[in-house]
Amino acid sequence: MKGCSYNFWPRLVAALLAVLCLAGPLPAQEKFRRNPPYPDPLPSLVLPPVESEVIGNGLKLMVISRNNNRLFNLQVLIRAGESDSPAELPGLATATARMMLRGTASINPAEVEERLAFLGIEYSIEVQADYSIFSFSFLDENLEEALGLISLFFVEPSxxxxxxxxxxxxxxxxxxxxxxDPENAGYDFFLKRIFAGSGYNPGILEAETIKNISTREVAQFHQRFLRPNNSIIIFNGQVSLAEARRLAAQNFRRWVPRPVERPSVQKLENRDLNQVCFLDVPGPEVAVIVGNLTVPIASPDYHPLLVLNHLLGGTTGSRLFLQLRELKGLAFYAFSDLSFFRGNGLYWIRAKTSPPAIVETMAAIQQTMRSLSEEKIAPEELERAKAYLMGNLPLQLQSPEALSRRIGLLELLELPPDFWARYSQNIMPVNADSVQVVARKYLSTRPLVVIAAEAAGTLDYLREFDKIDVYNRKGQFQGVFQKGVLKYENR
Incomplete structure (x- = not known):
């Protein structure tokens, strides 16, 4: 026993000390988790130098000289997109862009594929509402041959x-x-309603009208919009401006310029939309889309809006996701985003939920939006949002293709040349007051709400709403759902 007693006390004292050491810092550790330190200052974003020049046929060259990567990226940007498709033929811009690589006057489609594969050219085609981007990546040693092939797609498509x-x-x-997919269908319908009556197509394609596109209309769209004086070509790799000028003049000399006229875009204002629409989409899932207009990307409100969007629903650490999924279990996910168009911008929230949870989901979204308008953002939450935005942009610019695209957007969206280089400098001054100002300006008005789900299994859960406009899956108005009764439109 004496032996045991002798060994027991030192061990007991050591155990008590260990417990005290562990217990003492717990409140401080918890406080640290609740209030993390301010992020360290981020280094300035340094982008490669960009040189530009316009050659004889009006084609603008932009050269990003890099000597540390053998992968070359070449992009051709056209100032035309789905907003330029005829109102009766949405999808023409997209069909035309996809046809550009489907054969030329001197190379048939099969040979095009063979030469692309032989030169190791990977390509992508992106058609937005206001512009189109053709991106080609290959080894820099193949630049001359690759450009010779790529130029044919624009000079002599067949x-x-x-x-x-x-x-x-x-x-x-x-x-x-x-x-x-309810979310995609709901977002497309949301865009149609937001821009209804403006004469502007924000990039919506219609499956039923695609079949009406003819080769004549494709050729006419190409003749009208895909002109060198309406285009930009970006050389990104081991090349000088002088070399890019020589190559562009040599390969694009037969690309004939023509006057290009684009209709002006109506500036739309953030306003009380106060409408709930139900889009009948078959399936068990429910998508809720909520949003309203904001401002174009060149507006002084742009950077405070970025911070506001991140706080609202930019990531899984933002308020919407934490409230709707983590805390209340109402939605599978909930995020927010910003979209920008020529002359306009908008915010939109997307949430995936179940029919019984729709009403609570919408109430939680509304409460989250209201909190940002009525309450000042805590300093630590604000700094985390700003640090994320400033740290994320360099990650988005790591690939040559992504860098070319960002540089091209400066021209397409008519932004200052140093817009991305000064990104962090413009985010840093954003404070709780400026975030609250844009929140009150854009989140306080009553938004447009679109619920995309199957009507048969969902409308019964929406009896609390005073009025819901019901549309079929094609976006055609069917009737009004009021106080649990669906009143069909008179036919």
Missing amino acids: FPALELSAVKRELYYQLLRRNQ
Whole structure:
């Protein structure tokens, strides 16, 4: 026993000390988790120098000289997109862009594919509402041959009828699949309602009208908009401005300029929309889209809006996700985003939920938006949001393709040349007051709400709403749901 007693006390004292050491710092550790330190200052974003020049046919060259990467990226940007498609033929801009690489006057479609593969060219085509981007990546040693091939797509596209049939078929089934997803269908419908009556197409394609596109209309769209004086070509890699000038003049000399006229865009204002729309989309899932207009990207409100959006629903650490999913378990996810168009901008919230939880989900979204308008942001939450935004941009610019695209957007969106270089400097001054100002300006007005779900299993859960406009899956108005009764439009 004496032996045991002798060994027991030192061990007991040591154990008590250990417990005290562990217990003592706990409140401080918890406080640290609740109030993390301010982030260290981030280094300035240093972008490679960009040189530019306009050659004889009006084609603008932009050269990003890099000597540390053998991967070359070449992009051709066109100031034309789906907003330039005829109102009766949405999808023409997209179909035309996809047809550009489907054969030329001197190379048939099969040979095009062979030469692209032989030169190791990876490409992508992006058509937005206001612009189109053709991006080509390959090894820098293949620059001359690659540019010789790429130039033919713009100088002498042939638009074979058989290839157009294939393009239309691909587009048709892609749109059908897209519209089967409630969130995609709901967002497209949301955009239509936001821009209704403005004469502007924010990039919405219609599966049923794709089949009406002809080779004649594709050729006319190309003749009208895909002109060198309406285009920008970006060289990103080991090349000088003088070399880029020589290559562009040599390969694009037959690309003939023509006057390009684009209609002006109506400036739309943030206002009380105060409408709830139900889009009947088959399936068990429910998507809720909430949003309103803001301002164009060039507005002074842009950087405070970025911070506000991050606080609202930019990531899984933002308020919407934490409130709706983590805390209340109402939604599978909830995020917010900003979209920008020529002359306009908008914010939109998307949440995926279940029919019984729709009303509570919308109430939680409304409360989260209201809190940002009525309450000042805590300093630590604000600094975390700003640090994320400033630290994330350099990650988005790591690939040559992403860097080219960002530089090109400066021209397409008519932004200052140092817009991205000064990004952090413009985010840093954003404070709680400026965030609250934009929150009150854009989140306080009553938004447009779109609920995309199957009507048969969902409308019964929406009896609390005074009025819901009901549309079928094609976006055609069907009737009004009031106090639990669906009143069909008189036919």
